[in-house]
Amino acid sequence: MIVRTLEEAEQSNRRVVSNGWESTRLLLKSDAMGFSFHITTIFAGADLDMHYQNHLESVYCISGEGEIKDLADGKVYPIKPGTIYALNNHDKHKLLATTEMKMACVFNPPLHGKEVHNAQGAYELDAEAVQ
Template identity: 45%
Template sequence: MFVKTLSDTLGTADHVTGDAFESRRVLLARDGLGYSFHDTLIKAGSTQHLEYKNHVEANYCIAGEGEVEEVATGRTWPLTPGTMG
């Protein structure tokens, strides 16, 4: 059994902030599960350009709304509560 809470992450090196985001990295590679889990808040109105060369990422929208774009094709998808992209 592996149990962690968000509060275990807050205020640690795994609680990372930037100009447009706050990422609470609840599970990481060192936890040995083969995947990571991040609780990330995105600043309203911000645009981020992210590239993942070494992993795949799934995003699940809990609140708010936004959009994700596949740069290679220009295709976009809306993100609203209950949507994974």
């Protein structure tokens, strides 16, 4: 059984801070669950181009507001508490945060722990693992 608190994880190397966001990775590949689970904060005003070429992701909005734009067809979807979106086709997208947004995120395959977006807005498959 794995038991962790968000508060403890935020004070450890499971917290990753990058440009426009921070993510606390509660479950990682080393936990052998087959997915990773993160609580991610998208900072107000963030404008993030992402394209997870190596991972599928689902995102549930806990708090805050913004929008996601599908860069393939230009459709824009509002994001607010209670909204989930799933990038089931490695969708190239833009995430805009109107206010600070708190998100619960699941990745498959699971992340190792130290990933940040590369030049294409993706996470690499063989990133450094959290110890």
